Amino acid sequence: MGTIKTGIHQHVFTSKLDKENLDVLNLVKDIGYDSVDINVRNISLYEARIIKKRANSLNLTLMGGGSLPKNMGILSDVKDERDGAINYIKSLIDKVAEIDSDFYGGVIYAPCGLITGRKLEEKELSRVIYALKIITLYAKKFGIRVGIEPANRYETYVLNTVEDALNIINNIGEPNLGILYDTFHMNIEEKSFYNSIKVANKKIFHMHVNENDRGIPGSGHILWDEVFKALKEIEYNKVITIESFVDETVDIAAAACIWRKLAESPEILARQGLKFLKSMAAKYKL
Numbered sequence: 001m002g003t004i005k006t007g008i009h010q011h012v013f014t015s016k017l018d019k020e021n022l023d024v025l026n027l028v029k030d031i032g033y034d035s036v037d038i039n040v041r042n043i044s045l046y047e048a049r050i051i052k053k054r055a056n057s058l059n060l061t062l063m064g065g066g067s068l069p070k071n072m073g074i075l076s077d078v079k080d081e082r083d084g085a086i087n088y089i090k091s092l093i094d095k096v097a098e099i100d101s102d103f104y105g106g107v108i109y110a111p112c113g114l115i116t117g118r119k120l121e122e123k124e125l126s127r128v129i130y131a132l133k134i135i136t137l138y139a140k141k142f143g144i145r146v147g148i149e150p151a152n153r154y155e156t157y158v159l160n161t162v163e164d165a166l167n168i169i170n171n172i173g174e175p176n177l178g179i180l181y182d183t184f185h186m187n188i189e190e191k192s193f194y195n196s197i198k199v200a201n202k203k204i205f206h207m208h209v210n211e212n213d214r215g216i217p218g219s220g221h222i223l224w225d226e227v228f229k230a231l232k233e234i235e236y237n238k239v240i241t242i243e244s245f246v247d248e249t250v251d252i253a254a255a256a257c258i259w260r261k262l263a264e265s266p267e268i269l270a271r272q273g274l275k276f277l278k279s280m281a282a283k284y285k286l
C-alpha cells in the first residue's frame, strides 16, 4: 500500500468503546487497519485516556468524531442555547485532544437529524459560521483539524453538498477547517463523486467510505473507480475509514436509520471491507 491509511469506525463494532471492550482495537489491528474513528460523545476524559493508551500500544492512530445530538441548539434563536452547543463541542474537542487525535469531524454544524421543513435561513447560516469559527480556533490550540461532513437531506437541511461546505470554509478562512467526505451521503447529494472530490481537493481532511446501503464497500453500486481516480488525482494521503453500523446498539442505529443487518458480522464487514479498500488503493497506486 502507498500513502493512504486505512481506518474503520468504532460504530462497526460498538456505540461505546470503554475498558470492557477495548479488545476491539486489537482485533482491528490484527485485521490490518492503521486507524480507528472514535465517537467521543459518550466517553469520559478518563475513558479517552485508556483508549489512547491501548491504541498507542498497538500503533493505531485515532480519528475523533461525534455529531451533534438533537438537543444542541446551535441554530437556536436563544443565545444561551447557542452558547451551550458551542461549549458542548469544545468539551468534545477536549476529548479528541485526550485521545491524541489531530482530527475532529462529523455533522458538527447542526443537530444531526434536525429537519425544520424549510430551507436554511440566512440568520441560521450566520449562527453556523459563528459557531464553527469559535470551534475551529479552539481546535487549533490543540493542533486539531476540524472536518465538516456534508450529510444527506434526510439527516440535515444545513449542509448537503461539497459546495455548501466550501462556502462556509472559505467564509471562515482558517486553514484547519476542511471537509469530511462521506460516500454514502455524497451518493445521494452530488451529481458526481469525481467532480465533487476534485473540487474539494486538499480541503478533504478525512474520508468515510460507505456502500450505498451503508454495507460492505464493494458490495453495492457506489462508483468506486470514480472515487479512487479522483483521490489519486488530488494526491489524497490521509485516512480512508469504513463507516458502517453492524452492531445493533439502539442509539447509533436509530441516528443513522439502520433497520436491518448490513453484514453477517462486524468482523466479516471489517475483513471484506479492508480487502476491497486495499485492492482499490493498489489499482490506483494510492
Ligand SMILES: [Mn+2]
Pocket: 149, 182, 208, 243
Ligand atoms: Mn460519515
